[in-house]
Amino acid sequence: MALDTYRQKRKFDVTPEPRGRRARGKGDSFVVQKHAARRLHYDFRLELDGVLKSWAVTRGPSLVPGEKRLAVETEDHPLEYGGFEGTIPAGQYGGGTVMLWDRGRWIPDGDPHVGLKKGHLQFTLEGEKLKGRWHLVRMHKRRGDRHDNWLLIKSEDEASRTAADPDLLEEKTLSVETGRSIDEIAAGKTPKRKTGVKAAAVWQSSRSEEPAKVPRKAPSERQSRPAPARAARAARGGKGAGGRASPHRETSTRSTAVPRPAPAKPGKAKTTSAAKRKSAASPMPDFVPPCLATLADAPPDAPGWIHEIKFDGYRIQARLEDGAVVLKTRKGLDWTQRFLSVARAVAALPAGTALIDGEIVVENASGISDFSALQAALEAGREDFVYDVFDLLHLDGRDLRDRPLAERKAALADLVAKAPGDTLLRFSDHLAESGAVVHEHACRMGLEGIVSKRSDAPYRSGRGTDWIKSKCADRQEFVVGGYRLATGSTRAVGALAVGTFQDGELTYVGRIGTGYTQKTAGELFRRLSPLEVATMPFARLPADERRRDMTWVEPELVIEAELRGRTGSGLLRHAAFKGIREDKASHEVLRERPIPVGEVQEQAMARAKSPRKKASPADTSSPRPGAGERARGGAAPPGAARLTNPQRVYWQDVDITKQGLADYYASVWDWIAPHVVRRPLALLRCPNGVGSECFVQKHSHATFDKSRILSVDDDGDELIAIETLDGLLALVQAGVLEVHVWGSTIDRVDVNDRLVFDLDPGPDVTWAAVVDGAREVRDRLAEMKLESFVKTSGGKGLHIVVPHDGADWTTAKEFSKRLAYAMAADAPQKYIGKMTKSARVGKIFVDYLRNGRGATAVAAYSPRARPGAPVSTPVAWNEVTAKLSPARWTVLNLMDRLKRLKADPWAGIAAVRQRLPGP
Incomplete structure (x- = not known):
């Protein structure tokens, strides 16, 4: 890369950063700069042809041979940049x-130009910290990748280390130039040794710190719609499909935020009570x-139960903070630019912070939301939107997710009532009458249906039974797997072949074949033709449905259709196209099968009687299948995913089968x-049961049913996560016997x-x-005003868990390490802070490495995955006595314990608000 890209990103009239130029002659310097940006990474730079070739190594270099570290290629930097240290x-x-x-x-080794071209x-590096032989290997570029991605790999030599050795990144943490730590550089502290680098060097790029100002318009004015390419980029959050963001791309949801309009008359700003409480306020999540x-x-x-109208539009979450608004779809895509008028209306609300759940719609002549009309408005650049809001998750520093729905709606109604008179926001009121009567009236009015909600329920992410939808018309989403051209046309669709995902298959x-206008038929062709493939994407096709004039496509496009039932073989009857669903991923489109309403009401009653009176906002309970008290073989739980070979024995000694494990998870799902x-997961898989070959899996691949398992991109690593009981049962199907979690969420x-x-x-060591x-761990934490929880490990020991408001991984690990080492220093005959097995005889390893x-x-x-x-199992602290056994509760007897409990020992873990103290 030339230095043009580097220069375009910076204003040299306002920053001391070197403008730089390509140097003459040949040099062989290299530099590694630790960069604590939005995500900590290490910038790896090699001098070649008068510039610094640069890569952002997301997790830093590793001295363990064969351990691959993602290195994202970035723009060339001038040689002068190799001496920069400071704060951006x-x-x-x-x-x-x-x-x-x-x-x-x-x-x-050899000609580096040939190596770079070859990939x-x-x-060999001869640095103050990094030494020995290394490899940079270019990865195959995937569709949507904005940068070339490489892997930085250490060769085995005298400078290499094993996985059990200390991590160089943790061992060597100071600047080679000034002897300062990252925190000391950020604070502008004086260098600890002589240096020619400015201690508080600050440089600034051409990006402005505040969002672009968007003036508020009068109700009669209309904002023109962004060009299709711009709108598509906004919908993808600035990345191509499947792309990886460079660590240097310091974007956030604020980048497209719409600021609050200035007041009509100047005046002295008032200090609100919310602002006074800001330092103690609960942080508002991004999404x-x-x-x-x-x-x-x-x-x-x-x-x-209360009952609301079921809207026919786009589900949108509005985030208001410091006067700026971001609108996100149900999958977290930033659609602010698509609905600027709605963003302005939210920005005008009298609140410092707010997180609102609702649906953006366009109403037809009868005043009923119409998805086709919404798409037509977007195509035409009109802004006749209405934002029907029905839930409030956060308001002025208060997290409302664990509050009852009735309380959240009352706060939302009060907030919307204070909005300006020309607002596009509309509070979605409800009825507490008979659900059957409300549903009957909704259908008579031509509405899509109703949504019934438990008035006392907290806000639980994911699909569950706190909210129930009852449809008037049968409308569903489908994935397009093929198309047939319209008669007499070569560039318009006449019919679509559609499907849904089941057990990972389409x-x-x-x-x-109906419902298309001339415009939508052409738009569908333009969307589908680039996706053409030679092989049919469906798992199978009925003989009477095979057509030679069908063009097969990658199953990526999601559409919505209305149908009048299904045939005896499950095929659609009289289906009509209604629109393209850009807010839903294809792998999430499953066939909806209504569950009996009686089962829903039974589950609601059981939850109301449960000792877990205060649910966690993160609780994403789904329709809960019944399960036997003993987790052995048996019938599949109603509604559960199908298991192949359900009688396969996983624990031979106690005769627990695959079906038995599924039954166990169904019974404890709420817990x-x-x-x-x-949460990102690491899985211990033993496909043939305990005692057979087992292996750990941390990253997703084709083994799992992607319609039920989340695959989360983390700088090239596909992390595994679940949202529902169905996802947990998919792990059972894959032979997962142990589920391990990160100390973070995928968000x-x-x-x-x-x-x-x-x-x-x-x-x-005795029990x-x-x-x-x-x-002792509990008491040491309590001295620092930290509340802790405890559980048995299911093995030999105990786990002490400390929930907190969040810290970067380095801070979290350093804090836990200090506590472990302090225990070892105070009682070296009892505790050890190092994992060396030979030194642990007669001692307890206080393992902070997790x-x-x-x-x-x-x-x-x-x-x-052990005998028995x-x-x-979570326990209360008063249960932690000599009588407790770390392996006391098993798959076979745990439900007996849960039924006897008067309260969940971990009931308050999600509500704890505490911060880790500094060093």
Whole structure:
């Protein structure tokens, strides 16, 4: 790359950063700069042809041979940049702190130009920290990748280390130029040794720190719609499909935010009570996965339910903070630019912060929301939108997700009532009458249906039974797998072959041949023709449905259709096209089968009587199948995913089968969900059961049913996560016997929010000593005003869990390490902070290493792949005595314990608000 790209990103009249130019002559310097930006990474730079060839190594270099570290190629930098150390203002390109972490010379093997072109560069480093032979290997570029992605790999030599050795990144943390830490550089502290680098160097790019100002318009004015390409980029959050964002791309949802309009008259700003409480306020999340409704065969008709109109539009979450608004779809895509008028209306609300759930619609002449009309408005650039709002998740520093729905709606109604008179916001009111009567009137009015909600329920992300939808017309989403051209046309669609996903396969459900206008038929052709493939994407096709004039496509496009039932073989009957669904991923499109409403009401009653009176906002309970008290073989839970070979025995000694494990998870779903849902997972898979070959899997691949398992891109690593009981059962199908979790969520992978101290006793350590150790960890934490929770490991020890408001991984690990080492220093005859097995005889290893990025601990309520099927079980602190056994509860007897409990020992873990103290 030339230096043009580098220069375009910076304003040299306002920053001391070197403009630089390509140097003459040949040099062999290299530099590594530790860059604490939005995501901590290491900038790896090699001098070649008068510039610094640059890569952003997301997890930093590793000295373990064969361990691959993703290195995203970035723009060339001038040689002068190799001496930069300082702070980049927040909100700017690469905003954060930069440290000169290493420097030296590099020696390429052969011609480096040939290696770069070929995609395999081999070289030796002679640095102050990095030494020995290395490889840079270019990965195959995937569709949507904006940058070339490489892998940085250490060769085995005298400078290499094993996985058990200390991590160089943690061992060597100071600048080679100034001797300062990242925090000291950020604070502008004086260099600890002589240097020619400015201690507080600050540079600024051409990106402005505030969002672009969008003036508020009068109601009669209309904002023109962005060009299709621009709108598509906004919908994808600035990335191509399947692309990876460079660590240097310092974007956020604020980049497209619409600011609040200035007041009509100037005046002295008032300090609101919300502003006074800001320092103690609960942080508002960037995005909350929405609560989704489950389809039932009829609406609930019992006390405790309220009923709302089912809208026919785009589900949108509006985030208001500091006067700026971001609108996101149900999948977290930023659609602010598509609905600027709605964003302005939200910005005008009298609130400092707010997180609102609702649906953007366009109404037809009868005043009824119409998805086709909404698409037509978007195509025409009209802004006749209405934002029907029905839930409030956060308001002025208060997290409302654990409050009852009735309370949240009352706060929302009050907020909307204070909006300006010309607002596009409309509060979605409800009725508490008979569900059957409300449904009957809705259908008579021509509405799509109703959504019934438990008035006392918290806001639970994911699909569950707190919200139930009852349809008037049968409208569903389908995935397009093929198309037939319209008669007499070569560029318009006449019919679509569609399906839904089932057990990871695209199942054919029929053809849709009506409902197309000339414009939509042409638009469908333009969307589908680039997706053409030679082979049929459906798992199978009925003989009478095979057509030679059908063109097959990749199953990516999702459409909505209305149908008048199905045939006896399950195919669509009289289906009509209604529109393209750009807000839904194809792998999420499953066939909806209504559950009996009686089952829904039984589940609601059971939940109301449950000892877990205060649900976690993260609880994503789904329709809960019944299960036997003993988890052995038996019938599949109603509604559960189909298991192949359900009688396969996983625990031979106690005769627990694959079906038995599925039954166990169904019975404890409400208990385990808050601790596994939307957290990255590491899985112990034993396809042939305990005692057979087992292996750990941390990344997703084709083994799993992607319609039920989340595959989350993390800088090239596909992390595994689940949202529903169906996802957990998919793991059972894949032979997963143990579920381990990260101390973070997939929504904030870089933020640790749960610490785990694993007390691992060495040989000759008594159980009483382990109990004493757990109490000491608890007491030390309590001295720092930190509340902790405890569970059995299902093995030999205990796990102490500390929920907190969030910290970066380095901070979390350093805090836990200090506590572990302090215990070892105060009582070296009892505790050890190092994992060296030979030194652990007679001592307890206070394992803090589970708090590093990518490290995991067994999940609460997960079985262990050990004889007897023990379960890692949460307990109250008063239960931690010499009478407690770490393997006391098993898959077979845990439900007996849960039924006897008067209260969940971990009921308050999600509500704890506490911060880790500094060093």
